[in-house]
Structures are given as C-alpha cells and as structure tokens.
Amino acid sequence: MAREGYINLHLAQHKRSKTPGDSDQMMKSRQRFLNAGYYQCLAESVAELIKQESICAVKTLLDIGCGEGYYLQYLSQIKAIENLNLIGIDISKSGVKLAAKRHIDAQLIVDSAYNLPLFNTSIDVVLSIFSPLCPKETARVLKPGGVLIMVGPGEQHLSGLTTHIYDQHQPHQGNFKLIDEQGLFALKKSTNLQQNISVKKTDIENLLTMTPYYWHTSPEQKKLLSSLPVLITPIEFHLRVYEKISS
Numbered sequence: 001m002a003r004e005g006y007i008n009l010h011l012a013q014h015k016r017s018k019t020p021g022d023s024d025q026m027m028k029s030r031q032r033f034l035n036a037g038y039y040q041c042l043a044e045s046v047a048e049l050i051k052q053e054s055i056c057a058v059k060t061l062l063d064i065g066c067g068e069g070y071y072l073q074y075l076s077q078i079k080a081i082e083n084l085n086l087i088g089i090d091i092s093k094s095g096v097k098l099a100a101k102r103h104i105d106a107q108l109i110v111d112s113a114y115n116l117p118l119f120n121t122s123i124d125v126v127l128s129i130f131s132p133l134c135p136k137e138t139a140r141v142l143k144p145g146g147v148l149i150m151v152g153p154g155e156q157h158l159s160g161l162t163t164h165i166y167d168q169h170q171p172h173q174g175n176f177k178l179i180d181e182q183g184l185f186a187l188k189k190s191t192n193l194q195q196n197i198s199v200k201k202t203d204i205e206n207l208l209t210m211t212p213y214y215w216h217t218s219p220e221q222k223k224l225l226s227s228l229p230v231l232i233t234p235i236e237f238h239l240r241v242y243e244k245i246s247s
C-alpha cells in the first residue's frame with residue numbers, strides 16, 4: 001500500500017520491463033491535456049452510457065487501463081450517477097500515482113489487465129478507454145449480465161495532428177476485433193462521437209507526447225508543431241457496449 005493510497009500488486013517478480021505501461025512523461029502530458037477539457041465530450045458520453053445501464057442500486061465499475069484517472073474523477077463527480085463503487089487498474093505505477101493524487105473516492109491498483117486481482121463475477125461495469133484488455137479475464141470478473149463499455153479511436157481521430165507527421169493519416173487500431181472474435185460478449189450498442197477541437201499552443205506538445213505518435217515524430221516535425229499558434233483536429237471515438245454472454 002503506497003503512501004498516496006493506491007495498492008501496488010505488480011511487483012518486480014511479475015514485471016517484464018522495469019517501468020511497464022505508459023511512461024511518466026506520457027501520463028503527465030495526458031493529465032494536462034485531459035484536464036484542459038479537450039475530451040470532456042467523451043467523458044460525458046461514457047457517463048451517459050453508464051447511466052443507461054445503471055438500473056438498480058449500487059454498481060461496481062472497474063476502469064481497466066485507467067491511466068492518470070481523468071475518467072474516474074469525472075464519474076466520481078457527476079450527480080447523475082450515484083452509488084458507483086469505482087475501481088481503477090493500470091500497469092503503470094506513474095499513472096496510478098497521479099490518479100491517487102486526484103483524491104477520488106476510488107480503489108486504485110497497479111496491476112495487469114491480464115491478471116486482475118478481483119473475485120469472479122464481482123463487477124457490474126467494465127470500462128476500457130483506449131486501453132489493452134484481456135477478454136477472458138474481463139469476462140471472469142464481470143457479473144452475469146454485466147457490461148463492458150469500450151472506447152476506441154475512429155478513422156479521423158487526431159488526423160489534424162498526424163498530417164504533420166505522416167504522408168498519410170494512419171488511424172490507430174482499437175481492440176474491438178479482439179472482443180468480437182472471442183465469443184464471450186454480445187454487442188448491445190454502438191455509437192460514434194466526432195468533434196473538431198482547437199488545441200491551444202501550450203497544449204500541442206502535451207497532445208503529441210501523450211500519444212504513441214510521439215515516437216514517430218522527427219525533431220523538425222516537433223519544431224514545426226510547436227511553432228503553430230493553434231492545432232485544429234477532428235477527434236473521433238467509437239463507443240461500444242457489450243454484454244457478457246452467460247456460459
């Protein structure tokens with residue numbers, strides 16, 4: 001149990017790398033970018049989907065790959081959904097530490113999506129936003145009839161950024177195929193969300209650094225991006241709600 005209040009269950013003997021998951025630099029950049037509200041529309045849409053699924057009293061929600069905790073904090077603050085027990089898991093200690101510093105009423109754990117430290121059938125809603133997940137482990141912890149809410153990038157997501165990096169926009173692949181192929185979940189609902197955002201000069205570097213595109217950007221391209229007064233880009237999200245198929 002760390003001083004900040006999270007639990008670290010991903011100890012040296014479980015690790016394949018010294019600092020697994022997203023780096024401290026990525027996490028801090030993502031926190032600054034998300035805190036500026038650029039993806040608030042996504043947080044609102046996710047909350048709306050959860051509200052629609054929350055028919056009865058108390059629900060336990062697990063955010064797999066919760067990162068620095070932006071979505072958990074949003075869910076903990078909105079009045080429309082009450083009685084949510086929140087749990088966040090991420091393999092990155094830096095991320096979970098930042099999430100803990102948000103002082104959310106949530107249980108925060110450093111561990112892997114492939115080895116969830118949770119009892120069978122103990123979770124009502126699993127959230128996975130741009131994060132890796134293991135279909136079998138996710139199905140194991142979900143209650144019968146429990147739902148998995150997944151968010152992945154749409155085709156135009158961040159194309160205003162990637163045109164400065166690649167000759168052709170390269171959309172990022174989501175994890176939907178993995179879920180669709182395993183036969184453990186049935187698709188209940190599917191929606192798309194698209195907007196244009198104007199990223200302020202001071203947030204362009206945060207946006208770049210929080211994505212894997214950072215590693216493909218040359219020093220010249222970084223310089224050009226940092227010289228822009230503003231970056232206008234579409235953001236596009238695919239949101240899917242899956243129900244666990246009872247075996």
Ligand SMILES: C[S@@+](CC[C@H](N)C(=O)[O-])C[C@H]1O[C@@H](n2cnc3c(N)ncnc32)[C@H](O)[C@@H]1O
Binds near residue numbers: 092112113132
């Ligand atoms: C693209 S980030 C998304 C973070 C957060 N959901 C968000 O949208 O801001 C992917 C997250 O998955 C985490 N991650 C990567 N591999 C993981 C694993 N095996 N188990 C749990 N989390 C993992 C990373 O550390 C990172 O926080």
